Amino acid sequence: MREKVVKQLHEHIERRNKQFVEMSREGEIDELVDRKKNMHKDRGAEIVRVSVQGDIIRSTSLDNQLLVDYCIRNEFLIQIKNQLYIEEERENRRAIFTNEELIEDGLHQSFEEERGSVIQAATRMNQRDRSRAYNRLEAVKYAERWWDDYNPEYRKFTNNCTNFISQCLYAGGAEMTVHSNRAKGWWYRSDNWSFSWAVAHAFRWYLSGAQNGLRGVEKESASELQSGDVICYDFDGDGRWQHSTIVVAKDPNGEPLVNAQTSNSRMRYWKYEDSTAWTPNIKYKFFHIIS
Numbered sequence: 001m002r003e004k005v006v007k008q009l010h011e012h013i014e015r016r017n018k019q020f021v022e023m024s025r026e027g028e029i030d031e032l033v034d035r036k037k038n039m040h041k042d043r044g045a046e047i048v049r050v051s052v053q054g055d056i057i058r059s060t061s062l063d064n065q066l067l068v069d070y071c072i073r074n075e076f077l078i079q080i081k082n083q084l085y086i087e088e089e090r091e092n093r094r095a096i097f098t099n100e101e102l103i104e105d106g107l108h109q110s111f112e113e114e115r116g117s118v119i120q121a122a123t124r125m126n127q128r129d130r131s132r133a134y135n136r137l138e139a140v141k142y143a144e145r146w147w148d149d150y151n152p153e154y155r156k157f158t159n160n161c162t163n164f165i166s167q168c169l170y171a172g173g174a175e176m177t178v179h180s181n182r183a184k185g186w187w188y189r190s191d192n193w194s195f196s197w198a199v200a201h202a203f204r205w206y207l208s209g210a211q212n213g214l215r216g217v218e219k220e221s222a223s224e225l226q227s228g229d230v231i232c233y234d235f236d237g238d239g240r241w242q243h244s245t246i247v248v249a250k251d252p253n254g255e256p257l258v259n260a261q262t263s264n265s266r267m268r269y270w271k272y273e274d275s276t277a278w279t280p281n282i283k284y285k286f287f288h289i290i291s
Contacts, residue, residue, distance in 0.1 A: 005066065006056075008102045009095055013052060013072065020050045020076065036274035043253060043269065045080035057092075066097040069108060073148070081252040088266040090148055107276055109158070134291040136228030139172025140248045143259040147266045154188065163198040164261040165230060165244040169214060172228055174291040177213035186214050204232040204241040207287045216287030222270050223254045230287045231258060231270055237281030245270065 019033045040047060054072035061067075069092070076087040094108035146164065150156045157163055166188065170176070179185035179194065186196045186206055196206035207216030207230065219225060225247050233243035245258035249267060256270040263275065272278050 002100060004100050005068070005097055005102075008097070008100075009056075009068065009070070012095070012102055012105060013054060017050045017052050017074075020047045032274055032276065035278070039269060039271060039273040040078065040080075043080070043251070043255065045078050045251070045269075047076050048079050048084075049077040051075045064099055066100070068095040068097065069093070070095065083252050085249075085251070085257070085267060087257075087268055088148070089268065090264040133173065134169075134228070134289055135173045136226060136289075137172075139168045139174075139228040139246065139289075142171035143168045143246050143248050144266070147259040147261065148264045155193075157198060159262050161260055161262040162200045162203045162244045165246050166197045166203070168228075168246050168259075169230075169289060169291075172289075172291075174289065175213040177210065186210070200232065200244050201241040203244055204285055207232075207289075208285075214289070214291050216289055219286040219288055222256050222284070222286055225256050225286055225288060229256075229289050231256065232285040232287065233272060233277075234283040234285075235272075235275075235277040235281075236279055237283050241285070242277065243272075 016030055016033065019029050020037065037047065052072050052074050054070055057069045057071055059066055059068045071090060071092050073090050074088065076089075078085055078087055092108050093105060095102060096104040143164075146167070150160075151167060154163065154167055166186070170188070176187040177185040178187040182192065182194050183202075185194050186203075187194050188197050194206075195202035197203070207214070208218065210216070216230065219229075222231065225231070227247050227249060229247045231245045231247065232241050233245070234241045235243065243260070243262070245260040245268075247256040247270070248259045249257045251257055251269070257267045258270050259266050260268065270284075272282070
């Protein structure tokens with residue numbers, strides 16, 4: 001790839017990152033950057049430093065255009081009530097160059113396609129002791145280990161958020177409810193799985209209705225949740241639940257910080273107002289997990 005293109009991309013990423021911590025003139029700031037800064041401001045927090053690492057995944061020439069797919073991993077040092085913590089996220093982005101000039105850059109769909117099962121994991125998982133109660137610490141440890149990676153014992157999907165949350169809950173000792181019908185129960189096998197295991201909408205309704213095994217007790221507010229609990233998101237407010245996250249910590253205000261996949265994030269403020277999927281009509285469900 002030509003040096004001029006790479007240099008422009010590096011400079012563009014650097015300018016965008018500076019917007020998180022510096023004042024920018026109206027019209028120059030990225031919309032998602034602005035949303036993120038305002039979200040933290042509303043909760044009494046501030047982004048004080050940003051670091052970024054990135055890799056170019058591939059480039060494709062099309063007529064006089066060059067499409068550059070790249071991945072960046074951001075670390076945000078956030079201060080709230082004299083305390084500091086680090087939020088992390090991975091962004092898959094595409095930059096478009098015309099005649100070697102950058103004309104467009106934005107978030108892009110995941111570069112990784114759904115992959116098949118690589119090992120027969122079901123037998124090993126079934127041999128685990130499921131008699132213990134739900135262990136929140138173990139669920140959080142799993143969420144911390146795998147938030148930006150993929151456990152080869154499970155399939156990986158393009159939209160992987162609920163599959164990841166189910167893995168976290170299972171790692172914490174949540175009991176599977178196995179059924180021959182994929183529309184029932186909450187379970188995973190190497191060659192099959194319930195809709196509730198991997199689909200956000202089915203998972204949300206399973207938590208509300210389950211009578212045994214993994215269950216969710218609905219809470220009125222996010223502040224009532226504990227580490228290892230779950231938040232479900234209906235971004236459009238139309239009754240279709242599209243995303244799931246797991247609480248891994250609380251901020252000094254007692255509000256949840258969450259880990260998630262699809263848009264891989266760690267210690268992210270739970271409201272998701274900095275997401276491209278966010279709308280003013282967003283609805284949340286807060287579940288205290290029992291099993």
